[in-house]
Amino acid sequence: MMEVCNCIEPQWPADELLMKYQYISDFFIAVAYFSIPLELIYFVKKSAVFPYRWVLVQFGAFIVLCGATHLINLWTFTTNSRTVALVMTTAKVLTAVVSCATALMLVHIIPDLLSVKTRELFLKNKAAELDREMGLIRTQEETGRHVRMLTHEIRSTLDRHTILKTTLVELGRTLALEECALWMPTRTGLELQLSYTLRQQHPVEYTVPIQLPVINQVFGTSRAVKISPNSPVARLRPVSGKYLLGEVVAVRVPLLHLSNFQINDWPELSTKRYALMVLMLPSDSARQWHVHELELVEVVADQVAVALSHAAILEESMRARDLLMEQNVALDIARREAETAIRARNDFLAVMNHEMRTPMHAIIALSSLLQETELTPEQRLMVETVLKSSSLLATLMNDVLDLSRLEDGSLQLELGTFNLHTLFREVLNLIKPIAVVKKLPITLNLAPDLPEFVVGDEKRLMQIILNIVGNAVKFSKQGSISVTALVTKSDNRAPPDFFVVPTGSHFYLRVKVKDLGAGINPQDIPKLFTKFAQTQSLATRSSGGSGLGLAISKRFVNLMEGNIWIESEGVGKGCTAIFDVKLGISNESKQSGIPKVPANPQHVNFAGLKVLVMDENGVSRMVTKGLLVHLGCEVATVSSSEECLRVVSHEHRVVFMDVCTPGVENYQIALRIHEKFTKRHQRPLLVALTGNTDKSTKERCMSFGLDGVLLKPVSLDNMRNVLSDLLEHRVLYEAM
Amino acid sequence: MELVQMQKSLQDYTKSLFLDNLKVEESVLGVIQKLEFMGVLDSQFLQLQQLQDESNPHFVSQVVTLFFQDSDRILNDLSLSLDQQVVDFKKVYPHVHQLKGSSSSIGAQRVKNACVVFRSFCEQQNVEGCHRCLQQVKKEYYLVKNRLETLFKLEQQIVASGGMIPAMELGF
Numbered sequence: 001m002m003e004v005c006n007c008i009e010p011q012w013p014a015d016e017l018l019m020k021y022q023y024i025s026d027f028f029i030a031v032a033y034f035s036i037p038l039e040l041i042y043f044v045k046k047s048a049v050f051p052y053r054w055v056l057v058q059f060g061a062f063i064v065l066c067g068a069t070h071l072i073n074l075w076t077f078t079t080n081s082r083t084v085a086l087v088m089t090t091a092k093v094l095t096a097v098v099s100c101a102t103a104l105m106l107v108h109i110i111p112d113l114l115s116v117k118t119r120e121l122f123l124k125n126k127a128a129e130l131d132r133e134m135g136l137i138r139t140q141e142e143t144g145r146h147v148r149m150l151t152h153e154i155r156s157t158l159d160r161h162t163i164l165k166t167t168l169v170e171l172g173r174t175l176a177l178e179e180c181a182l183w184m185p186t187r188t189g190l191e192l193q194l195s196y197t198l199r200q201q202h203p204v205e206y207t208v209p210i211q212l213p214v215i216n217q218v219f220g221t222s223r224a225v226k227i228s229p230n231s232p233v234a235r236l237r238p239v240s241g242k243y244l245l246g247e248v249v250a251v252r253v254p255l256l257h258l259s260n261f262q263i264n265d266w267p268e269l270s271t272k273r274y275a276l277m278v279l280m281l282p283s284d285s286a287r288q289w290h291v292h293e294l295e296l297v298e299v300v301a302d303q304v305a306v307a308l309s310h311a312a313i314l315e316e317s318m319r320a321r322d323l324l325m326e327q328n329v330a331l332d333i334a335r336r337e338a339e340t341a342i343r344a345r346n347d348f349l350a351v352m353n354h355e356m357r358t359p360m361h362a363i364i365a366l367s368s369l370l371q372e373t374e375l376t377p378e379q380r381l382m383v384e385t386v387l388k389s390s391s392l393l394a395t396l397m398n399d400v401l402d403l404s405r406l407e408d409g410s411l412q413l414e415l416g417t418f419n420l421h422t423l424f425r426e427v428l429n430l431i432k433p434i435a436v437v438k439k440l441p442i443t444l445n446l447a448p449d450l451p452e453f454v455v456g457d458e459k460r461l462m463q464i465i466l467n468i469v470g471n472a473v474k475f476s477k478q479g480s481i482s483v484t485a486l487v488t489k490s491d492n493r494a495p496p497d498f499f500v501v502p503t504g505s506h507f508y509l510r511v512k513v514k515d516l517g518a519g520i521n522p523q524d525i526p527k528l529f530t531k532f533a534q535t536q537s538l539a540t541r542s543s544g545g546s547g548l549g550l551a552i553s554k555r556f557v558n559l560m561e562g563n564i565w566i567e568s569e570g571v572g573k574g575c576t577a578i579f580d581v582k583l584g585i586s587n588e589s590k591q592s593g594i595p596k597v598p599a600n601p602q603h604v605n606f607a608g609l610k611v612l613v614m615d616e617n618g619v620s621r622m623v624t625k626g627l628l629v630h631l632g633c634e635v636a637t638v639s640s641s642e643e644c645l646r647v648v649s650h651e652h653r654v655v656f657m658d659v660c661t662p663g664v665e666n667y668q669i670a671l672r673i674h675e676k677f678t679k680r681h682q683r684p685l686l687v688a689l690t691g692n693t694d695k696s697t698k699e700r701c702m703s704f705g706l707d708g709v710l711l712k713p714v715s716l717d718n719m720r721n722v723l724s725d726l727l728e729h730r731v732l733y734e735a736m
Numbered sequence: 737m738e739l740v741q742m743q744k745s746l747q748d749y750t751k752s753l754f755l756d757n758l759k760v761e762e763s764v765l766g767v768i769q770k771l772e773f774m775g776v777l778d779s780q781f782l783q784l785q786q787l788q789d790e791s792n793p794h795f796v797s798q799v800v801t802l803f804f805q806d807s808d809r810i811l812n813d814l815s816l817s818l819d820q821q822v823v824d825f826k827k828v829y830p831h832v833h834q835l836k837g838s839s840s841s842i843g844a845q846r847v848k849n850a851c852v853v854f855r856s857f858c859e860q861q862n863v864e865g866c867h868r869c870l871q872q873v874k875k876e877y878y879l880v881k882n883r884l885e886t887l888f889k890l891e892q893q894i895v896a897s898g899g900m901i902p903a904m905e906l907g908f
Contacts, residue, residue, distance in 0.1 A: 358845075361779045619803045619838035626787040626795050660837070691840075713780040713840050716787065 026070050033067025055109055062102045065095040143292050146174040151303045160311045167304050168198045171279065175293055178246055178283060181236055183276040185210065185255070192276055197236060208232050214250075219274050224251040224294040224301075233278050246281030247289050251301045253277055256309040277301055356397050363390045388430070392466075395459060413559055417586045418458040420509070421446060424485060427465050435473050440481055440515075442469075447486035451507065455584030460556045467549040468513045468577045476517025479574065484512040488580055508562070508580050516574040525566055529554045557581055606723060607632040610651050612684070614644040614669075615658040620712070624656060624689070627719050641669040648673060650682040654726065659701075660691040660712070667704040674705050685726055689714065742897070746890050776880050780843030800884055803842050807877055810835050814870055818863070828866065829858045835873070846876040 037060035044056055072088045150170045154163050168180045179199055183192040186207065192215065194206040208215070214231045227234060229245035252274040279297060281287045367387045375383060428444055435442050465483075472481045488510035520528070529550050557564040560581040568575035611633045615621040621637050628635045636652070638644045648655060659667060670686050677683035687708040688701045701709050708726055710718065788795040810831050817828050836851035850873045857865035 358778070365779055365782060617834055617837040617841070618806055619799065620841040622799050622802055623784065623787075623841040626784070626792065626799065629792060630787045630789065658837075660833075691837075712837075713783070713843070715779070715783050 023074065026073050030067045030071040030074070033063050033070060037061075037063050055105060058098065058102055058105060062095070062098040065091060065098055069095050140292050143174075143296050146170075147296055147299050147303075150174065150300055154300075154303055154307045155310075158311050158314045160308060160315075163304065163307045163311060164196050167277075167300065168196055171297070171300060172198045175279065175281075175296070177279050177281060179236055179278075179280040181233075181278045182253075183208070183233060183278070185273055185275065189273070192233070194236070195275075200236070206236075215276060218250045218276060219252045222252070222298065224249045224297045226289060227278075229280070233276060234280065236278075236280075244284050246283045246285060246287065248278060248280045249289055249294065249297060250276055250278045251297050253301045253308075254305045256305055256312075277304075357394070360390060360394045360397065364394075385430075385433075392430075395463065413457040413460065415455055415584075416458055417453055417455050419452055420450065420454045420485075420583075421452055423458060423462055424465070424483070427462060427469060428483070430466065431469050431473055435481070438473065438476070440473060440476055440479065442473075442481045442483065445482065445484045447484075449487050450485055450509075451487075451583075451585050453586040454509075455586050456560065456581070457556075461560075461581065461583075464553045464556050464579065464581075465511060467553045468511070468579070471549065472513050472515040472517065472577070476515045476574075479516025481513065481515045484514075486510050486512075505585050506582055507585060509583050510578065510580045512576055512578045514574065514576040519571050519573040519575050520566065520568040521571055522568060525568065528566060529564075553579075609633045609653055609723075609727075611635055611654045611656065612644065612648055612652045613637045613656045614639070614641065615656075615689070616640065617658065620658060620689075624714065627714060627716060628656075630716065631720055631723065644669055645672055645676070648676070648684065650677065650684070652684040654685045654687060654723070656687050656689055656710075658690075658712075659688045667700065667706075670701075670704045670706050687722070687726070742890065742894050746887075746894065776846055776876075776883055777843045778845040780840065780845075782843070784843065797888060800842065800888075803838055803844075804881060806838055807835060807847075811870075811874060811877065818866055818870060823861075823863050823866070825858055825861050829855070832858055839877075844876075844880045847873060847880055850876050 040056055040060060044053060068091045069088075072084065072091055075084050076088070150167070153166045153170055157163055157166070164182055168182065171177065172180045177198070179197065181194060181198070182196040184195040185191070186193050190210055191207040192210050212232065214227055215233065218225050218227065227248050227250045229235075229248045231248075233250065234248045253276070255273040255275060277297075281289065364387065367383055367390065370383050371380070371387070424444055424446060428442060431442065469481070469483060486509075488508045554564050557579050560583075562579060562581035564577070564579035566575055566577045609632070611628055613621060613624050613628065613635055615624060615637070616639055618639070621639065625635045625637055636647060638647050641657075644655070644657070655673065657669060667688075670688075673683065673686060685708070686706045687710055688706050689710050689712050690697055690701075691712055698709055708722060710722060784796050784799060814828060814831050814835075817823065817831070832851055832855050836848055836855065839845075839847035839851060850869060854866065854869035854873055857869055
């Protein structure tokens with residue numbers, strides 16, 4: 001039975017219940033001890049961020065070993081074998097080691113773990129702060145958007161009222177204002193008048209004096225200023241005392257003028273005129289003005305200022321444009337009237353010219369008839385003078401028309417060779433009778449080196465000299481008149497901007513006409529050459545005259561590349577008229593050219609000259625034929641261009657063709673004749689007979705290869721001269 | 737004596753052909769004074785007379801006769817054309833132009849001027865105006881025809897009496 005052994009007293013046969021409880025508890029502790037690390041591992045595996053893994057491993061090991069210990073304890077209740085005891089010991093030793101390590105470890109770890117919590121709190125605070133800032137930025141951005149939108153609204157219109165109204169409306173909306181008002185300075189600048197409000201439809205016409213301290217305060221700075229809700233500018237509606245009035249802010253709006261804008265500069269705020277914008281927050285709302293809202297208000301005020309100035313500029317420019325348009329219309333009307341007047345004048349001149357030519361012809365014709373009758377030598381001389389004068393008069397009438405042509409620049413000089421000495425003598429002969437009557441001796445001095453035969457426009461030169469000498473006679477009551485003609489070299493007395501340079505076969509003729517008559521006030525000299533202007537002295541009023549003479553003379557002189565001027569020492573001291581003109585030196589020693597009034601018609605011999613006349617009109621044909629037959633030509637006639645082409649041959653020296661039949665291009669025939677006769681010396685000369693000799697007709701004839709143009713009806717002399725010129729030079733374009 | 741008288745009357749008559757109808761009209765503007773001083777014949781007729789010489793003794797009468805024949809024909813054609821329901825101005829215009837040319841070659845100044853007016857009405861295609869112008873042209877034409885025929889009769893009388901028609905030399 002029970003052996004007595006030396007070992008420890010055998011255990012009591014303990015209370016089996018207690019034993020059982022211990023057993024179970026140990027078991028559960030073991031299970032717990034084993035499961036805790038498992039759980040740890042599981043959850044740590046799941047979370048990736050836990051930084052202390054190896055601590056967990058350690059901890060796990062510690063727990064496992066504790067568990068193992070307790071597990072092994074299960075076996076201690078029964079028998080203790082040596083292995084169990086060994087295992088037990090090993091386990092306990094290990095457990096001890098690990099536990100101590102863990103304990104030591106935890107000293108370091110736990111504060112860290114605790115600080116995690118602090119950091120978390122800190123981060124949470126930070127996040128909240130950032131949130132707040134984010135909210136602020138968003139608000140600001142929204143404000144910016146509002147500003148942009150406002151600006152856009154304000155700037156999208158150029159009408160002053162719309163701008164201001166829109167500003168108030170948009171501001172009211174953006175900032176949720178109770179009231180918004182704009183005070184504009186009055187015309188006098190001493191008061192501010194309530195011009196626009198947001199809520200009240202018909203604002204009462206409040207004014208406040210501009211010198212209030214609160215207003216000065218606002219005008220003194222470009223920032224928005226908080227003002228008291230009780231100040232006069234803020235009391236816009238009747239106050240019912242219960243309300244707690246909302247905060248009020250006022251800002252100045254500079255009213256800019258165009259002069260404030262420099263290029264590249266911001267508008268200078270030296271302007272003195274401001275408007276006042278007053279903004280009120282809703283009463284009873286406890287809202288406050290935030291900084292960003294104030295900034296918004298300031299920005300808007302600036303934009304409004306700019307928009308207003310733009311509107312003002314636009315108004316100005318519209319007004320200016322309207323004015324310009326009116327002026328344009330007026331100018332247009334004036335121009336059209338002027339054109340009509342010019343046209344009327346030209347028509348009148350043309351008609352008068354024609355009307356005047358007709359009686360001139362009658363005078364000339366009858367004087368010629370008179371010449372043929374029996375006359376005493378004295379009478380004959382008188383009649384010849386009448387003829388010459390009327391011929392000159394005809395020329396003058398031409399020149400009245402010429403003057404308008406001169407002004408267009410369409411007049412050309414008719415150059416020819418003539419005798420200069422004879423010209424002067426003729427002029428003097430014409431003037432002498434009048435001078436003799438007025439008892440004014442006239443002397444003529446021709447320089448010895450003055451060429452005799454020159455090339456120039458004889459008719460017009462004569463007209464110039466006649467005009468100047470005639471003026472001298474007209475305006476002199478006593479004294480003598482001297483006419484000097486010389487060849488001029490460069491002379492100091494010429495006007496400073498005019499230098500004469502004799503070139504090659506040209507020279508400058510200078511004519512000086514000096515008289516001791518009425519003289520001219522030096523101040524009036526420039527006016528002399530103006531058309532129709534006359535100095536109002538007694539002498540001139542009695543002498544009449546159209547006032548055209550000097551103007552025409554000046555124009556002719558200019559055409560001749562010359563200059564004309566008058567020198568006078570004063571009234572009553574006489575005057576000298578001087579002009580220079582450019583003339584060509586002629587090589588011919590014999591006189592050639594058209595004599596002014598031929599006494600006997602020259603019978604140049606055209607005997608046997610074969611010519612061809614083409615004219616559809618039978619009567620004209622017959623007349624032309626008669627003319628040519630009278631001159632001695634052998635004349636063939638055709639009545640159509642086809643016939644002309646058939647008949648024409650190299651024997652015909654000249655072909656006269658009528659080109660004024662309407663609707664038929666007779667010029668073509670000129671081209672066909674050119675084609676037919678390729679050799680120039682075989683081709684007959686082509687002359688057109690036409691009813692008008694204006695520039696366009698002449699040009700057309702030239703372009704079709706015609707050699708000359710004649711005006712119908714042709715006179716005998718004309719035909720004679722044309723033929724002789726044509727045969728000599730093979731080209732003629734001036735016969736009329 | 738009679739001869740001299742006849743010569744004188746011829747000259748007078750010729751002169752009178754130049755000196756018909758002196759009219760002075762003052763226009764509304766008061767500045768322009770229009771002198772209407774139109775002879776029946778102009779200088780061209782004198783030219784024609786110049787061309788008549790021994791080699792060509794009947795030049796003037798030949799030309800004038802031709803003119804009469806042409807013009808009678810043209811005036812007839814014109815009357816017919818203008819009496820049509822629809823006036824063909826393309827036909828009328830060349831006739832007028834022809835008449836103008838002939839009359840100016842002769843020196844029948846008033847006929848020529850009337851033709852100028854006629855021509856402008858033609859260009860405007862104004863039927864009423866053309867009718868009026870035709871009447872005017874006819875009137876002028878018969879006038880000049882009358883005068884020229886009288887002139888020729890005088891000349892014939894002088895020649896028949898054995899005298900010389902005084903030649904007119906002109907220096908234009």
